Amino acid sequence: MTGADGNTTRAWRMDYYYYNAPGQEDRLVTPVITLGGSAGTRLNFHHAYKPYGANYTDGLRVEISADCGTNWTTLYYDEALALGTTTTGSSPWSPTAANQWEPHEIDLSAYDGQSVVLRFTGVCDYGDRLYLDNIAVTNSGVRVALKLMLEGAYDSGTGKMRDDLRLAGLVPGSEPYTALGFTQAAGGGGEVTQAGVTSVTGDNAVVDWVLVELRNAATPATIVATRAALLQRDGDVVAEDGVSPVALLATAGSYNVAVRHRNHLGVMTLNPMTLGNTPMAIDLTQTSTSTYGTNARKSVSGAFPAQVLWAGDVTYNGQVKYTGGGNDRDPVLITVGSTTPNNSANAYSTRDVNLNGQVKYTGSSNDRDPILLNVGSATPNNVRSEQLP
């Protein structure tokens, strides 16, 4: 037969001309497809069908399931004359020209980041032959393979971050940034971890959520697209499946890439980068990766020296501040109790500066000292500002 590109092709066929079992449904079901690391996902396919008449209601239904087949949502359904792609040709029919195929493009953006199953169901009514071809699921996002270290969790003796939050079962299944008031754009926000992701141990264990941003190259204060993502112990920033590079919903082009954290100062690449569907590696732990502003990252020495994001912005207002109004120290004390400064509280909180799952004001591994350290121990009234436009 002739395919949608005008060349000879082979295709899925339901032979309703010879198949006399009205109401019978036959299905083509895909394996589980992960849309982790996919943005602006599209389903494309072609179908071809010559109606036998209005009374022969052969049908085609396309459905999607985000829960492994328990519930299905219809993406497309047509039958009889409406399903037809031609009126010419004899029965039993097969396509003889490219224009006898109808192209479909269905927006699956609502399923970005999830795992889905698709199924194509032919509904028999003893009419004429139905054909299906060129099924494709595509990721139309811009992709980045980011790497970064958060000071609060970083161990320069091992070159990895601690995953204390995960070990304590504190990493939330849904991204925390929307609720904290961070700006979202182009479909960012509402990301949810796929099943089992926070059970992974070792170098790829989840440390916390971060927020990735694409900034307009000409006016980098403008946030074009965002995506909340997961940070692994070895610094890789990955999508909701815990594996894939992050995809953002934007057209291929030039962007500055910024990354934010709920109690660390965010950073942005100094130079715009040409981004597309092939993941662009951006390693923010390296001095050689230039960042916007002055001292945007902290240099940590040790067996594994690295550039890390500054810890201590408990109030996530873009400033690390130890004294005076709106400082980052008082909220830590308030959490443990103003009259009980030696207490501690187990929580997933921006007041847990060192990301160990515990808010603590005094004693070893407290969350107050790192704030002072980052404004300068001898200059407690200083303020350290986030270097973002």
Ligand SMILES: [Ca+2]
């Ligand atoms: Ca990794």
Ligand SMILES: [Ca+2]
């Ligand atoms: Ca602050």
Ligand SMILES: [Ca+2]
């Ligand atoms: Ca802590």
